[in-house]
Amino acid sequence: MTEQQLNAPPPAKPPIPASGIRHINRRHPDRFTVVGNHLTQHRELSLTAIGLAAHIQSLPAGAKVTIKCLADRFPEGEVRIAAALRELEAHGYLARTRERLPSGQVITRTVSYNNPPAMTASPPIPPPAPTAAQPAPITPSPEAHRAAAELLTDLRRHDPRLLLSARDVRNLAPATTAWLDRGIPPEAVSRTLTAGLPTAPIHHPAALLAHRLTELLPPPLPATPRPARPDPLQNCESCDRAFRSPEPGHCRDCTPSASRSPAMAA
Incomplete structure (x- = not known):
């Protein structure tokens, strides 16, 4: 009996594009981050904002993402990084809220959204846990x-x-x-x-x-107004005695005599 020969052709390789990008992909066994194309191909975000969002999504929970820390890490500088963070906030990829700790220190909590909700809905902003120094908001009248x-x-x-x-x-x-x-x-x-x-x-x-x-919430005004500063000390132009006044001149005792006209004095 004649041995059967298998002549099936090998699977065709994908064609090499004549121009444009060519991808050579290798599987990442560890240390990788899944980033959606809705971010990497976003048509309204700047390249700085896209790269910054990918970097933030790759960080572990609790990592510092303040403007100063990011400016120390990247060469763009604080102005460009701050603008990129605002872009990410406007498009729902980032939310930042301020919280006062029991010690009185004010911190900024940052939440990163790797897949924001639909563009027609606002992304949920998780409220910070209430503390003794920051109770839950009171419903307004x-x-x-x-x-x-x-x-x-x-x-x-x-x-x-x-x-x-x-x-x-x-x-x-x-x-x-x-x-x-x-x-x-x-x-x-x-x-x-x-x-x-x-x-x-x-x-x-x-x-x-x-x-x-x-x-941007301003602090409350002081409970009592600050005391007015006293007028500076001046030397009387007539008796050289010290007195308080906003401008140089005569003390209270010498003012009547100094203000009399020459005709009255005569």
Whole structure:
């Protein structure tokens, strides 16, 4: 019996492209990070922001990602890194909130999203765990909530990209009320929230505003006004006695005689 011969041709190799990139991929057995094409091929993020997002996603939990730490690690500098972080916040890849520890120290908590929710929805921002020095936010009164809601709803008049849903307004009202409770006029709050917005489309306005309301909240005014500084000491031009006055001149005893006209003196 004749032995059967197998003449099946070997599988065809993929054609080599005539131009453009050619990939030679090897499997990573360890030390790798999965990064989505929605980030690496993002058409609205700068190359700096894309690279920075990939770097942050590769870091272990608890790693420092402050602007200063990143500027020490990369050659771009603090200005470009800060701008890239704002881009990532605007597109939902990053969220930063400030928290006061029981010791009084204020820290910034950063959350990285490797696959943000759909562009039509705002990414959830996990609230920091309440502490003795930072209890859970108090629900504002109906009047305060109404004033905060009107301020937030009116932001789209300043920039159409800051269009908020009714749910976003309810969630942001307590943080907005904190500004109004500190005596800051609504016009000043709106001006702060809308100043220096990124030029790229803002897909998550609620996340951007939540960051600004927390990060830029001014401290409360002192409970009592600072005492006025006393006037400086002056030497009387008539008797050379020391007295306090904002400007040089005559002391109180010499002022009447110095102010008399020559006609009266005669």
